[in-house]
Amino acid sequence: FLWLEAAGDHGRKLSLPAVGPTAVRAAAGNRLGRLVQYWALAGDDPAHRKTRVVGIPLSGMYRTEFQAVEASHAALLATGTSQVTLENHQLVIDRGADWSVEMVDFEQPRARQEAIAEIATQLKLEAYDEIFINTRSHTQLAASTGDTLAGSGRLDSILEFRRGRRNYTHLGIDRAAAPRGLATHKPFLERSGQDKSLETITTWHTDEWFQACPDTDERFPWRFHRSRAIARGVRKLLVDLERRFPKTRIRVVIPPGSRVETEVRKGLETMKRPEGGVYKSDFYRHIWGSLNHIPSIGEGLAAIDLSGLRVEPAFLGIRFAPPPGPLDLFLEHALADLANNRHSRFRGTHSFLYEAQETLRQKDKAGFAKKRESIIRKLLARKEIHEVILYESADWTYYLPQDDPHSYLDTRAAP
Incomplete structure (x- = not known):
């Protein structure tokens, strides 16, 4: 962390931009943009107190940097100020920790040992007979910078995005962290040396985290190599799991x-809606299983190499209740994408995850029950899929009646 605070009366009178400095530079001159900056506001005002990080506050809950940054933005937006008089406030610049408890580097042998020890403990219980590696990650660390969603190429402070009520991509500092082995990975070092400046690595870039992870390192070398490093680490974990549990079924969501x-x-951009108009490309977010996957961490799994392993790949799947046209388009490409099982030795049909829990909360329960039934039947009719796993089991338990726990299906319909 870097803290900027007044050393005397003159300093307390300084007025600084609410968004923080325009650039922080390394000794070599390159910008260090993959960081977080916010104001820890002084005083006993409740809104100001929330801008400080504490271990366990009086409420007994928690207050991490994420909450402090969000509170800082909220406090500044409430006053409408674009400048902050330094007074007794602190400008906090977080350059990123050496490691985070919210992310695990599976390229490190000890990290894999710890994970396997935990899994082994669970497998001793009668309730468990297989290993299921999911993509779910709640990791989204603090951010002060965002990028526009439309691919128009503009970075800005999240404070300014919110002030202007504009949508943006949250560039959390977790996206500035990568497995340690990347620092000595020869292809990454060679690519980094091709540019005049290290800023392709050390700072954010417009559109870098917009849409899919690139398949080459030409434009965004940091995101490309970071995702591949994550994939290499997970592969090592799977190799160790197969050695430790040679007879246990292992599935991994891809x-x-x-x-x-x-x-x-591309297909959605011109696909016509039954009621008129077209879906447009952004409708993709209403199809894929976005609740079960945070790409900034889990996207590495999409590129994992399962060569020589017996691991069973499972489809990440879909969410809510996509209409027939968009669903068919998605299935066409998703099924083809996993046709080679990421080179696993596994041969067989696959599991398919379906995030349908939100349909349980809709007012038209009968209508959405019919849609769910139709979607599940369509999925099971595909030769590549042998089961549909309904995600967020707690929701299903909560919303379905105890006397008819399978009411998500129309059991009166013909098989």
């Missing part, structure tokens, strides 16, 4: 490859 998103978006 997100769609970048070509799936690219082609589906």
Whole structure:
């Protein structure tokens, strides 16, 4: 962390931009843009107190940097100020920790040992007889910079995005972290040396995290090599799991490859809606299983190499209740994407995850029950899919009646 605070009366009178400095530079001159900056506001005002990081506050909950940054933005927006008089406030610049408890580097042997020890403990219980590696990650660390969603290429402070009520991509500092082995990975070092400046690595770039992860390192070398490093680490974990549990079934959820998103978006751009108009490419977010997957961490799994392993790939799948046209388009590309099982030795049909829990909360329960039934039947009719896993089991338990726990299906319909 870097803290900027007044050293005397003169300093307390300084007025600084609410968004923080325009650039932080390394000694070599390159910008260090993959960081977080916010104001820790002084005083006993409740809104100001929330801008500080504490271990366990009086409420007994928690207050991490993420909450402090969000509170800082909220406090500044409430006053409408674009300048902050330094007074007794602190400008905080977080350059990123050496490691985060929210992310695990599976390229490190000890990290894999810890994970396997935990899994082994669970497998001793009668309730468990297989290993299921999912993509779900709640990791989204603090951010002060965002990027426009429309691919128009403009970075800005999240404070300014919110002030102007504009949508943006949250560029969390977790996206500035990568497995440690990347620092000595020869292809990454060679690519980094091709540019005049290290800023392709050390700072954010417009459109870098917009849409799918690139398939080459030409334009966004940091995102490309970071995702591949994550994939290499997970592969090492799977290798160790097979050695440790040679007779245990192991499944791993595979997100769609970048070509799936690219082609589906392209098809949606001109696909006609039954009621008139077209879906447009952004409708993709209403199809893929976005609740079960945070690409900034899990996208590496899409590129994982399962060569020589017996691991069973499973489809990340879909969410809510996509209409027939967009669903068919998605299935066409998603099924083809996993046709080679990422080179696994596994041969067989696959599991398919379906995030349908939100349909349980809709007012038209009968209408959405019919849609769910139709979607599940369509999925099971595909030769590549042998089961549909309904995601967020807690929701299903909560919303379905105890006397008819299978009411998500129309059991009166013909098989």
